[in-house]
Amino acid sequence: MKSRRGGRARAAAVLVVATIGLSACTTDPGTPTATDGVVEVISAEDRRQVEPFTGQLLDGGRFDSTALAGKVVVYNVWGSWCAPCRTEAPVLKRVSEETQDLGVRFVGINVRDNDAAARAFEENYGIEYPSITTDTSSDAVLAFGPALPPSAVPSTLVVDTQGRLAARIVGPTDYSTLSTIVTETAAETDPGQ
Amino acid sequence: MRTAVILLALLALAAIPGSLFPQRNVASDPAAVIQYTQEHPRLAPWLDRLGMFDVYASPWFAAIYVLLLVSMTGCVLPRSRRLWQSVRSAPPPAPRNLARLEGHRAWETTREPAEIIATAAGHLRRRRFRMVATADEVRAERGYLREVGNLAFHLSLLVLLVGIAAGKLVGFEGRVAVTEGGAFANDLSQYDAFSPSAWTDVDDLEPLSFRLEEFDVSYQTSGSNLGQPSQFAARLAYRAGGGEEQTVTVEPNHPLDVNETKFFLTGNGYAPVVTVRDGRGKAVFTGPVQFLPLDTSYASDGVIKAPDAQPTQLAFEGFFLPTADVGPQGPYSMFPDTLNPQLFLTAYTGDLGFADGVPQSVFTLDKDELTQVRRNGKPFSQALSVGETMQLPGGRGSLTFDGVSRFANFQIAYDPGKEITLAAAVVLLVGLTASLAIRRRRLWLRVRPTEGGGSLVEVAGYSLTRREPPPEEIADLVAALHGPHHSATASKDASA
Amino acid sequence: MILDEQTFAQLSNGLVYSAIAVYALAMLAYAAETAGRMAGARVAVTGTVVADSPSRSRLLGAFGTSLTVLAFLLNLGGVVTRGLAAGRVPWGNMYEFVLVCALAAGAAYLAFLSRRPVRAFGVWIVAIVLLALGLAVTVLYTPAGALVPVLDSYWLVIHVAAAITGGGVFTVGAVATGLFLVRHRQERRGTAQAPRGRYAASLPTTRTLEQVAHTAHIFAFPIWTFAVIAGAIWAENSWGRYWGWDPKETWAFITWVFYAAHLHAQATAGWRGVRASWFALAGYAAFLFNFFGVNLWITGLHSYAGV
Numbered sequence: 001m002k003s004r005r006g007g008r009a010r011a012a013a014v015l016v017v018a019t020i021g022l023s024a025c026t027t028d029p030g031t032p033t034a035t036d037g038v039v040e041v042i043s044a045e046d047r048r049q050v051e052p053f054t055g056q057l058l059d060g061g062r063f064d065s066t067a068l069a070g071k072v073v074v075y076n077v078w079g080s081w082c083a084p085c086r087t088e089a090p091v092l093k094r095v096s097e098e099t100q101d102l103g104v105r106f107v108g109i110n111v112r113d114n115d116a117a118a119r120a121f122e123e124n125y126g127i128e129y130p131s132i133t134t135d136t137s138s139d140a141v142l143a144f145g146p147a148l149p150p151s152a153v154p155s156t157l158v159v160d161t162q163g164r165l166a167a168r169i170v171g172p173t174d175y176s177t178l179s180t181i182v183t184e185t186a187a188e189t190d191p192g193q
Numbered sequence: 194m195r196t197a198v199i200l201l202a203l204l205a206l207a208a209i210p211g212s213l214f215p216q217r218n219v220a221s222d223p224a225a226v227i228q229y230t231q232e233h234p235r236l237a238p239w240l241d242r243l244g245m246f247d248v249y250a251s252p253w254f255a256a257i258y259v260l261l262l263v264s265m266t267g268c269v270l271p272r273s274r275r276l277w278q279s280v281r282s283a284p285p286p287a288p289r290n291l292a293r294l295e296g297h298r299a300w301e302t303t304r305e306p307a308e309i310i311a312t313a314a315g316h317l318r319r320r321r322f323r324m325v326a327t328a329d330e331v332r333a334e335r336g337y338l339r340e341v342g343n344l345a346f347h348l349s350l351l352v353l354l355v356g357i358a359a360g361k362l363v364g365f366e367g368r369v370a371v372t373e374g375g376a377f378a379n380d381l382s383q384y385d386a387f388s389p390s391a392w393t394d395v396d397d398l399e400p401l402s403f404r405l406e407e408f409d410v411s412y413q414t415s416g417s418n419l420g421q422p423s424q425f426a427a428r429l430a431y432r433a434g435g436g437e438e439q440t441v442t443v444e445p446n447h448p449l450d451v452n453e454t455k456f457f458l459t460g461n462g463y464a465p466v467v468t469v470r471d472g473r474g475k476a477v478f479t480g481p482v483q484f485l486p487l488d489t490s491y492a493s494d495g496v497i498k499a500p501d502a503q504p505t506q507l508a509f510e511g512f513f514l515p516t517a518d519v520g521p522q523g524p525y526s527m528f529p530d531t532l533n534p535q536l537f538l539t540a541y542t543g544d545l546g547f548a549d550g551v552p553q554s555v556f557t558l559d560k561d562e563l564t565q566v567r568r569n570g571k572p573f574s575q576a577l578s579v580g581e582t583m584q585l586p587g588g589r590g591s592l593t594f595d596g597v598s599r600f601a602n603f604q605i606a607y608d609p610g611k612e613i614t615l616a617a618a619v620v621l622l623v624g625l626t627a628s629l630a631i632r633r634r635r636l637w638l639r640v641r642p643t644e645g646g647g648s649l650v651e652v653a654g655y656s657l658t659r660r661e662p663p664p665e666e667i668a669d670l671v672a673a674l675h676g677p678h679h680s681a682t683a684s685k686d687a688s689a
Numbered sequence: 690m691i692l693d694e695q696t697f698a699q700l701s702n703g704l705v706y707s708a709i710a711v712y713a714l715a716m717l718a719y720a721a722e723t724a725g726r727m728a729g730a731r732v733a734v735t736g737t738v739v740a741d742s743p744s745r746s747r748l749l750g751a752f753g754t755s756l757t758v759l760a761f762l763l764n765l766g767g768v769v770t771r772g773l774a775a776g777r778v779p780w781g782n783m784y785e786f787v788l789v790c791a792l793a794a795g796a797a798y799l800a801f802l803s804r805r806p807v808r809a810f811g812v813w814i815v816a817i818v819l820l821a822l823g824l825a826v827t828v829l830y831t832p833a834g835a836l837v838p839v840l841d842s843y844w845l846v847i848h849v850a851a852a853i854t855g856g857g858v859f860t861v862g863a864v865a866t867g868l869f870l871v872r873h874r875q876e877r878r879g880t881a882q883a884p885r886g887r888y889a890a891s892l893p894t895t896r897t898l899e900q901v902a903h904t905a906h907i908f909a910f911p912i913w914t915f916a917v918i919a920g921a922i923w924a925e926n927s928w929g930r931y932w933g934w935d936p937k938e939t940w941a942f943i944t945w946v947f948y949a950a951h952l953h954a955q956a957t958a959g960w961r962g963v964r965a966s967w968f969a970l971a972g973y974a975a976f977l978f979n980f981f982g983v984n985l986w987i988t989g990l991h992s993y994a995g996v
Contacts, residue, residue, distance in 0.1 A: 604928060
């Protein structure tokens with residue numbers, strides 16, 4: 001396996017697994033979907049770089065993470081089949097609109113889905129920010145591995161202006177959590193220096 | 194030893210119920226316990242209390258093997274010490290009456306005792322006996338490797354079990370079903386099922402992704418094994434650790450192995466490709482849907498959900514037949530390959546139940562808030578061949594059967610520390626064979642002067658195991674000393 | 690003439706049926722020999738002279754052995770042609786497995802017979818082999834064909850070959866152990882009057898029987914151990930885990946543990962001999978159950994072995 005990391009991340013991971021394990025047991029061995037969010041905010045000095053990645057977008061465009069260098073980017077791993085993704089969709093839409101002016105960008109990473117269903121979902125919830133298609137999302141999913149991987153659907157990953165992972169929310173997020181994390185990350189003037 | 198015998202017998206008996214009752218953690222059929230509980234509502238709770246559905250993880254089973262391991266350790270350590278002592282000490286002196294031992298031979302000779310002792314000592318040394326020669330006696334012993342083998346066997350058994358246990362603590366098992374053209378990234382979010390162990394670091398999975406380019410199946414098309422699969426092969430394009438894309442074919446018994454994370458091909462099924470259009474004519478679902486096989490002819494069932502269809506959500510439920518035919522009991526699949534693929538579906542409208550945020554299976558419908566689509570008072574259903582479309586009455590939407598894909602089931606296992614386990618297994622086998630095949634035995638030779646001025650030579654052996662010492666060893670020694678070929682009368686006379 | 694697969698398959702079936710017929714004759718010869726020996730045993734005990742029965746019985750025994758060798762060769766031919774018909778090792782399903790196991794038991798018996806006075810086993814070994822072959826052709830028969838993909842592995846050759854060899858030698862060990870118990874009882878009671886006592890008296894001595902059983906067990910046990918380990922490695926190769934308590938694995942384990950208990954009992958004062966023998970018989974019973982019971986009644990991952 002890869003290099004080791006601190007025990008803190010691992011302890012959190014155990015908690016996540018416990019949560020996922022429970023939800024997976026009660027429904028079906030379908031797909032691990034988290035029902036409760038587990039939030040990890042990483043202090044500036046502990047952050048690790050997210051690898052650059054590219055992908056195809058649902059609207060037909062091309063995505064390159066390096067094009068967003070210098071900006072705070074919120075990545076959301078989602079699927080139209082995932083019920084908790086529906087509960088958090090309005091939250092993501094609202095925070096993305098509110099933080100647009102702070103220079104924050106939102107990008108969806110669609111997984112285990114089909115493009116027609118994903119587009120119908122976005123239309124239904126009025127999601128305006130772009131999403132990487134299921135077929136090209138593998139690199140995006142693995143890009144966070146050196147820091148902390150998504151671990152469930154949905155997961156929300158906040159990347160700071162230096163391209164490092166600043167926070168991970170495994171499971172559906174609520175408005176105040178996401179809004180606070182994103183606003184604070186965007187407000188960091190000189191993170192990690 | 195008696196403790197070991199009793200514990201071994203108990204262990205064997207305790208393992209039996211686990212093969213007679215369905216087990217929770219045995220891979221073959223996860224639903225078996227639930228089914229058994231439904232069939233035996235009175236008995237099952239009692240069996241459950243006794244741990245009968247989880248025998249190999251139950252406290253009483255563990256108690257037996259832990260006791261066994263403790264008793265084994267308690268036996269092996271003192272024995273190792275004793276072996277060490279006996280290897281360092283000289284073979285014991287000959288018993289007074291050699292005639293009572295095995296293979297006893299005696300004869301008179303005129304040769305000098307010293308010469309006889311020297312010849313015998315040389316002979317036995319060449320045959321790798323540990324040996325001590327005195328003025329009138331040769332004491333020899335060999336076969337220490339028997340005990341070495343015995344101890345090596347027991348110790349390597351311990352190492353083997355510890356190795357397996359350690360691997361289990363950090364390893365994991367998971368499952369995922371990937372449709373042709375579909376991709377998998379080795380992240381927890383992409384698994385269908387994932388069973389971590391106590392120390393699994395789920396944030397540190399091997400960075401690896403693959404796309405299932407093609408899944409090849411062939412079936413026997415003639416003969417008595419008609420329909421039996423003859424080949425499964427999944428062609429994957431994979432990338433490990435950000436490296437270049439490589440192609441690999443995964444088949445049963447040929448997993449993809451990336452740094453001990455292994456992908457095993459364990460099953461497959463069909464994924465009909467469909468397009469669902471909603472009431473507005475807009476495509477709200479396009480792609481393959483995995484259907485779960487029900488029998489060996491791959492009659493499969495599944496559901497298609499379109500939660501974002503408007504004005505009403507749409508859902509379809511039904512079965513897929515790769516080679517459809519109609520028999521007396523209705524439609525069935527004649528053959529596992531897609532000779533005449535058909536999709537039999539009924540439709541639902543209403544609320545799929547996604548809004549409350551509770552995760553649901555992709556293989557079942559929550560029908561609480563759904564209404565079955567009806568026509569002329571009967572449930573609306575239709576059989577579709579590839580290319581055909583079913584139009585829902587009242588313009589609520591449509592479904593087109595575009596084609597058929599296959600999906601492959603992968604079992605994913607990370608189980609490090611195999612080298613230790615393998616080495617232990619090899620030592621275990623070698624040790625066991627040595628401990629059973631090698632005979633530890635002693636040989637003595639004694640020379641006494643006779644009244645007539647000659648020497649009386651006596652040779653005898655003694656086995657420290659249950660098998661007799663090889664008879665030719667004594668015969669060879671006698672021959673080397675130019676003793677008589679057949680000793681029957683001589684030995685009787687001499688020992689009298 | 691070019692022999693095609695179909696011809697080989699038919700030839701194989703013919704050879705197996707011939708083996709059954711010859712084994713049946715061998716059993717008759719051995720049974721007649723046993724009857725003769727029992728009469729001989731009565732001669733020894735009562736002093737009544739029954740003219741020339743020992744030499745006639747010896748002749749019948751030799752005849753039985755010749756027939757057994759012939760039947761064994763026919764069985765071997767049946768297995769080889771079966772392999773040629775299927776184009777692979779001939780132990781890919783239950784039918785073939787029983788054919789080869791009968792072959793292994795026959796081979797183990799003949800090998801012992803060449804070194805030890807164990808002709809008294811003949812009637813029992815031949816009966817077991819006959820029963821196995823009969824079951825194979827009636828209940829278990831599967832036409833020759835290719836393997837299901839999951840069995841298509843060189844581990845099939847290794848793991849199953851070891852299990853079969855171990856099973857064949859265990860069969861000789863079990864017969865020796867059973868006869869040891871019969872003979873031991875008779876020696877203790879010192880009676881040769883009742884028919885069973887007479888039969889027991891006609892057997893080799895307990896010492897010989899025990900030695901043969903012991904030799905068979907210590908020969909077969911490491912092979913069985915190897916079969917279990919090879920099976921675990923194959924399981925890891927094919928399903929990603931060494932051991933999953935699948936019924937087949939469980940019963941292989943039970944067999945192993947009973948034989949391990951037997952070997953320990955043989956080295957324990959007070960357990961040696963009769964008590965230890967029961968563990969060996971329990972081990973053989975577990976082996977038989979694994980062979981037939983698990984395949985026929987319990988479903989598990991090994992179910993594809995095909996009945």
